[in-house]
Amino acid sequence: DAKTTQPPSMDCAEGRAANLPxxxxxxxxxxxxxxxxxxxxxxxxxxxHGLKNNETNEMASLIITEDxxxxxxxxxxxxxxxxxxxxxxxxxxxxxxxxxxxxxxxxLQVKP
Amino acid sequence: xxxxxQHPSWVICKSGTSVKIECRSxxxxxxxxxxxxxxxxxxxxxxxxxxxxxKATYEQGVEKDKFLINHASLTLSTLTVTSAHPEDxxxxxxxxxxxxxxxxxxxFGPGTRLTVT
Numbered sequence: 001d002a003k004t005t006q007p008p009s010m011d012c013a014e015g016r017a018a019n020l021p022x023x024x025x026x027x028x029x030x031x032x033x034x035x036x037x038x039x040x041x042x043x044x045x046x047x048x049h050g051l052k053n054n055e056t057n058e059m060a061s062l063i064i065t066e067d068x069x070x071x072x073x074x075x076x077x078x079x080x081x082x083x084x085x086x087x088x089x090x091x092x093x094x095x096x097x098x099x100x101x102x103x104x105x106x107x108l109q110v111k112p
Numbered sequence: 113x114x115x116x117x118q119h120p121s122w123v124i125c126k127s128g129t130s131v132k133i134e135c136r137s138x139x140x141x142x143x144x145x146x147x148x149x150x151x152x153x154x155x156x157x158x159x160x161x162x163x164x165x166x167k168a169t170y171e172q173g174v175e176k177d178k179f180l181i182n183h184a185s186l187t188l189s190t191l192t193v194t195s196a197h198p199e200d201x202x203x204x205x206x207x208x209x210x211x212x213x214x215x216x217x218x219x220f221g222p223g224t225r226l227t228v229t
Contacts, residue, residue: 034217043116043205043220044156087155099146100207100218102156 003027004088009107012082018075020106022088025069032093033064034100035073037084037108044087047073078110115139116208118221125196125228133191133224135206141186142208146218147179150203162189162206196228 005023012018024033032051036044048055048062050071055062061074075082087105115138125131135145145162160181161169168181180192193200203225207218 036220038156041203041223041225043118043207043223046217046219049217099158099161101158102148104155 003090003101004103006086006088006103006106008104009109011109011111012078014080014110014112015077018078018082018108018110020073020086020088020108021070022073023070024088024090027068027090030092031090033062033071034089034091035060035062036087036089038087038105039084080110080112082108083110084108116206116219116221118206118224120224121222122225123227125226127197127228128195130192130194131196131226133193133204133226135189135191135208135221137187137208140208140210142210143186144209145183145189146207147181147189147191148205148207150205150223156205193226196226198228201226201228
């Protein structure tokens with residue numbers, strides 16, 4: 001079973017920041033938080049990952065709480081093309097054991 | 113960025129036949145690949161872990177004799193759906209973790225849509 005809880009859906013106005021929450025209260029000390037998104041009928045796309053510290057890349061920012069029990073993915077300026085299902089996943093980093101268990105994700109609808 | 117391809121992108125087959133789906137890592141070598149299945153309006157479900165040069169590891173409830181996985185090289189894994197039935201109709205997606213990167217994120221293929229008639 002997935003180890004994360006996400007709201008099933010969210011709306012966001014185009015140009016505004018989209019903040020997607022995720023709860024992972026049972027995360028273990030060496031598990032990472034990964035975020036992926038899936039646009040309709042495509043394979044998932046990697047967005048960002050982190051362990052303890054906040055992370056930022058060209059796509060998004062990841063804010064992880066100090067107790068690591070929750071995190072927030074921030075898309076700073078959402079566009080219509082960001083409409084997708086966003087998955088928050090916890091998992092180990094090793095390539096041999098790094099299988100990802102997907103939950104139901106959050107369907108983000110960016111509106112004009 | 114990393115590129116993973118799948119072939120075919122879609123396939124229609126008759127019930128009882130077998131279908132092979134290829135997953136290729138185009139930019140890097142991968143000792144480990146993963147196979148997922150996704151039914152309409154549902155999330156991805158991990159089917160198996162494909163290990164180069166050794167047997168695949170299947171998730172609970174996935175029939176290894178029905179879903180044959182071969183990972184013969186560091187850039188190619190194949191999934192064969194044997195004796196396909198309509199309930200096997202689904203979106204099959206592979207993912208790759210680049211070797212030597214410590215598994216920092218997986219790269220997914222575009223998926224293969226299988227329809228069994």
